[in-house]
Amino acid sequence: MKQRSFLKWAGGKYSLLDALNSYIPAGYRLIEPFVGGGSVFLNSSKHCAFLLADINADLINLYQMLAVIPERVITLSRRMFVSMNSAEDYNKVRAEFNAQLLDGAERAAAFLYLNRHCFNGLIRYNLENQFNVGWGKYSAPYFPAEEIRGFTRMAHNCVFMVSGFRRTIALAGKGDVVFCDPPYEPLPGTAGFTSYAAGGFTWEDQIGLAENCLAAHKRGASVVITNSTAPRLIELYEQLGFEINFLSVRRSVSSKGSTRDMAKDLVAILKGKL
Structure with missing residues (x-):
């Protein structure tokens, strides 16, 4: 499969x-x-x-964080998927993400959340390097737990670089x-x-x-x-x-x-x- x-x-x-x-x-x-x-x-x-x-440094950070501390990233992101699915929630996460104040694991979890909750899964930044895709209005975005596990099983054979x-x-x-x-x-x-x-x-x-x-x-x-x-x-x-x-x-x-x-x-x- x-x-x-x-x-x-x-x-x-x-x-x-x-x-x-x-x-x-x-x-x-x-x-x-x-x-x-x-x-x-x-x-x-x-x-x-x-x-x-x-x-894309955010993509590589997500891969690196899942390679070394997968449980923390999974816990943080699952929490957001479960309790934060409104335009207000989305805009709050996006603002914190763009403020560059999150640690590596938090930023990885936020990037995964934004990818799954934004319009059409688009990855787009403005000239100030701020993520600027709007909320996708999905009723229940899928949390890809099994897909993440599949990635982590391979990650020890991988080198990730920006x-x-x-x-x-x-x-x-x-x-x-x-x-x-x-x-x-x-x-x-x-x-x-x-x-x-x-x-x-x-x-x-x-x-x-x-x-x-x-x-x-x-x-x-x-x-x-x-x-x-x-x-x-x-x-x-x-x-x-x-x-x-x-x-x-x-x-x-x-x-x-x-x-x-x-x-x-x-x-x-x-x-x-x-």
Whole structure:
């Protein structure tokens, strides 16, 4: 049975795990520069160790706190889930979170609460680095106790770090497998969603990601990147020698979540040296 992330996460790969598994090779260590909700590493049976990075310090703090003091984080967050489900409660937690006065475990619990209670599980910050997503108005948000337990069973094999993709990929070498799920390049004629840092995830970042992955491959790492099928992205990967594959995915094609159609994702691969 597949392990679900305990977080809501836009663009998560849970629904694509079976297909992705055929592209992600075995290796001693799996490196994820954009770990997000963690569905890929949580379901890996091909790797013994994990280097998991993201530029979101609150996400990594939550992972680190659950790795070292899970019971405290679980107790604090469960308390909030049980007794704090109104707009007033939500705004109070968000204000305390943004005031930067909570200790590590408290901030981890607050981040989990905000993720499960905010609108659509969005993770968004303003220019002052304050979490600014509104209350989701859910009647009884699910407390992911079993999913957290699944995470903690794997955490002793993991190293978590707050890091941009360049620094993370620079650590990859022979025998490593690098899996990248960056913000997708918008398709022509669409705005897309490229939130990553204050400046977004630019075309220059897409080029930098591909080039850094190529350098890791030359050091002996295998590389798998998921992205959109934007033509200039396909051209970039082909120029750098990536093997190009496509996955069928189901996406909403209107404002109504019930209206969905099949689309394609790109899977670009560089096979490591044996």
